[in-house]
Amino acid sequence: MKKITILATGGTIAGVAPFPAGTVSYQPAVVPIQELLEQIGSLPGIAAATSEQLAQIDSADMNHGIWLQLANRLNALLQQPTVDGVVVTHGTDTLEETAYFLNLVVKSPKPVVLVGAMRPSTAISPDGPMNLYNAIILAASPSAWDKGVLVALNDTINCSRDVTKTNTSLQDTFKAPELGYLGYIIDNQPHFYRLPTRRHTYLTEFDITGLNELPPVDILYGHVNDYGTLAQAAVAAGAQGLVYAGLGNGNLSQHMRQVLGNIQQQGVVVVRGTRVCNGAVTRNGALDDEQYNFVVADTLSPQKARILLMLALTKTRNPAKIQNMFWIY
Numbered sequence: 181m182k183k184i185t186i187l188a189t190g191g192t193i194a195g196v197a198p199f200p201a202g203t204v205s206y207q208p209a210v211v212p213i214q215e216l217l218e219q220i221g222s223l224p225g226i227a228a229a230t231s232e233q234l235a236q237i238d239s240a241d242m243n244h245g246i247w248l249q250l251a252n253r254l255n256a257l258l259q260q261p262t263v264d265g266v267v268v269t270h271g272t273d274t275l276e277e278t279a280y281f282l283n284l285v286v287k288s289p290k291p292v293v294l295v296g297a298m299r300p301s302t303a304i305s306p307d308g309p310m311n312l313y314n315a316i317i318l319a320a321s322p323s324a325w326d327k328g329v330l331v332a333l334n335d336t337i338n339c340s341r342d343v344t345k346t347n348t349s350l351q352d353t354f355k356a357p358e359l360g361y362l363g364y365i366i367d368n369q370p371h372f373y374r375l376p377t378r379r380h381t382y383l384t385e386f387d388i389t390g391l392n393e394l395p396p397v398d399i400l401y402g403h404v405n406d407y408g409t410l411a412q413a414a415v416a417a418g419a420q421g422l423v424y425a426g427l428g429n430g431n432l433s434q435h436m437r438q439v440l441g442n443i444q445q446q447g448v449v450v451v452r453g454t455r456v457c458n459g460a461v462t463r464n465g466a467l468d469d470e471q472y473n474f475v476v477a478d479t480l481s482p483q484k485a486r487i488l489l490m491l492a493l494t495k496t497r498n499p500a501k502i503q504n505m506f507w508i509y
């Protein structure tokens with residue numbers, strides 16, 4: 181019999197709508213985790229699902245402080261021999277970011293599963309109870325060990341590095357469009373078909389013990405006729421790193437090459453990502469990264485590249501070393 185702890189942070193899974201058919205006009209983060217657990221009843225093979233209400237927020241309000249608190253709590257719980265796995269309930273808007281952050285800083289091979297819902301708990305047919313049930317089943321499964329932090333919604337299992345929210349309001353939203361699901365959860369049974377290949381959790385070099393904040397990194401969205409003023413403003417405001425969601429294969433206009441090149445020379449680490457949903461940003465592909473000392477994001481989305489860059493900056497400001505991290509994680 182497995183012992184699973186639930187850390188609840190809010191989101192639509194804990195949301196309440198003013199009428200039963202309400203699926204988009206609702207108040208997120210209202211129902212306590214204890215009540216959500218009561219809705220799903222007993223679980224096969226699970227001795228106890230204990231819960232802690234760590235936060236009660238719309239995930240738009242997630243922040244580095246709560247991330248650090250969550251990661252520290254996870255690390256403390258997972259060290260305990262009486263805890264077999266942890267489920268984190270979370271709003272879906274920033275779920276993928278929290279999942280990837282935890283994937284890089286949680287120091288345990290035990291299962292950690294993030295879950296949310298697209299419909300509030302008051303909907304005629306909410307997705308939250310089944311999603312929560314499946315997430316607990318997954319966290320209790322020996323098959324979920326050593327796979328990094330997982331994301332489980334809509335009967336699917338996803339890798340936190342690759343998953344993204346692909347639809348603003350439908351239940352079928354969490355996917356890794358180019359790299360695919362890791363598996364499914366069917367009739368109380370997780371089925372894995374793929375494995376994450378990138379280094380994660382207890383095998384990473386990142387340690388958040390004692391940290392109160394993360395280095396400031398901003399994301400800039402590339403477009404025709406970028407003036408470069410926002411990039412300069414970000415640096416003036418104290419950014420230590422920038423992720424540029426570039427065009428195509430992370431491409432930059434001649435003007436933005438100069439702007440970001442100058443910024444890099446001031447000691448700010450510049451990562452070339454892309455505004456395109458799929459594909460890798462390749463080094464020395466769209467431009468000569470050696471000349472500018474840029475780092476490329478590989479297949480990480482801009483929001484995930486930002487997380488890796490923040491953690492990288494807790495270790496080094498050297499672009500070559502940071503580029504290596506982007507190949508490893």
Ligand SMILES: NC(=O)C[C@H](N)C(=O)O
Nearest residue numbers: 191192238239271272273
């Ligand atoms: N479906 C959701 O959970 C969306 C909600 N706004 C949140 O991220 O908290």
